[in-house]
Amino acid sequence: MEPPTAAEAEFVEEVAAFFEEEGMPLIAGRVIGRLLVCDPPEQTPAQLAEALAVSRSSISSAVRLLTPSGLVRRTRRPGRRDQYLSIPPDGWSRMLAARYAKTAAFRQVTERGLAALADAPPERRERLANVHRLYLFLEDELPALWRRWERRAEEEPAPGRADTGERA
Template identity: 40%
Template sequence: MADETRTLEWIEQVAEFFTRQEGLPPITGRILGWLMICEPPEQSAADIAGAIKASRASMTSNIRTLIAVGLIRRRTRAGERTAYYRIDDDAWEAAVRRRIEGMVEFEGITARGLTLVGADSDRASRLHAAYDVYRRVGKAFSHLEGAGGPG
């Protein structure tokens, strides 16, 4: 029981992190937390619900969200109707790369906004603030292969 309590506490830390950092509902973070440490690594929705003490009804939309963002994938087994879910080892790198690419993309959007309103206009100060931050982030990550940064 102590191990289960510690496991659930850790899963809750994961949930709180993803709620705070990504705006995900806590249940979504709990699903991720469980799938990071569960054995076997592929779990059915019922397995996940039982492990994190959630209703099966809450699983469907949250699992769909995680599939859509590429953090988990769905698998079926021949002769079974049950779907199983897992986190692949490369899911985290892909998620971080998508985040970096999004930052670089927003740098371009803010640059176009500066062109639209005039870089020296009074209206441009908020755009400059965003552009400068996203440009620095883009430069910081541009050395990563495939990160979407300039050069």
């Protein structure tokens, strides 16, 4: 395995910084960044630790954080003890779908909060009411957005095409 290029290492750090601002541990962001650009796309924890110059225990902690959402996948190969880590083609979609599925649940939490504040002055209820309205909106709009994404994903060319992410 070749070490990451300077440009790859810079990208990995940029991804890590982005996710750190979102509240994720820096190492988890580095794992995401590395798995987005590494070759081969499946890496062992030891390979990730070497490429990122961190301990295997740090990789293990990050992977425990990243696998429940479906973003990072663990696989094993027959006859091998190592596990392999990767971001599956639908990993981002699965992660976002899991987040969107929680929209209705949190909207219900806000409803209970508003019920608890039923006799409170409107000024006191305002913050919670704003969150409630947002989650009502998201609950209504996200299904149609998700259907459009799924149609678009089905219509796009097969993976491997050169796509820099630029749009006209």
